Amino acid sequence: MHIKCxxxxxxxxxxxxxxxxYALDLEKAISDITDTCRVCSSLQKLPQPVAEQSTQPPPQSIGISFAADVLKRCKQLIxxxxxxxxxxxxxxxxxxxxxxTLRxxxxxLCPEMRPITGPPVVVSVDPEPGFVKILLCFNSELL
Ligand SMILES: [Zn+2]
Incomplete structure (x- = not known):
């Protein structure tokens, strides 16, 4: 009857x-049929994601935007x-x-990635204490 209708x-x-x-537990039977129906399941609204995703437009050219991070693998810092x-x-x-050390x-590594006389670059970092200190005492001699 569910498919016919x-x-x-x-x-x-x-x-x-x-x-x-007339049947006993009619609502439960209808609910089970509707919940297990593949067509009805595919048409249900998806729940809203918990975390909002965001993105940035890609940079206009190569060599002006970088991301830096520190990884720990096999007791080594990379x-x-x-x-x-x-x-x-x-x-x-x-x-x-x-x-x-991070500085x-x-x-x-930066001179390997961009020419010394090139435009200023943006380096995105995590808010780790070491990176925060670099940002606080950042000056033009670094890049
Ligand atoms: Zn259905």
Whole structure:
């Protein structure tokens, strides 16, 4: 009857069935049929995602936007610098996550990724204490 009536809602199914039949636990049976129907399941609204997703437009050119992060693998600290448009990535091993170490690693890897006389760049970092210290004492000598 659910398929013959072109997949009615639970309320509509209940009205149609009650016109001709009487059964115990009719609402539960209708609810089970509607919930297990693939067509009805595919037409249900999806729940809203918990976290809002956001994105930024891609950069206008290559070599002006980077992302830096520190990874821990096999008890080693790896400083990673990735160009956001091309995903070209360079990395180096670092001894600790102090701001001076991170600053030196960034200063060592940036010239490999962009020309020294090139335009200023934007480096996105996580709010780790070492990176925050770099941002607080950031000056033009770094890049
Ligand atoms: Zn259905």
């Amino acid at each position: 072109s997949h009615p809602s639970k309320h509509q199914s209940k009205l149609v069935v009650k016109r001709c039949f 400083f990673l610098l990735r160009e956001t448009a091309s995903s070209y990535t360079v990395c180096c091993l670092i001894d600790d996550e102090r701001s001076t 030196n690693a960034l200063a060592r």
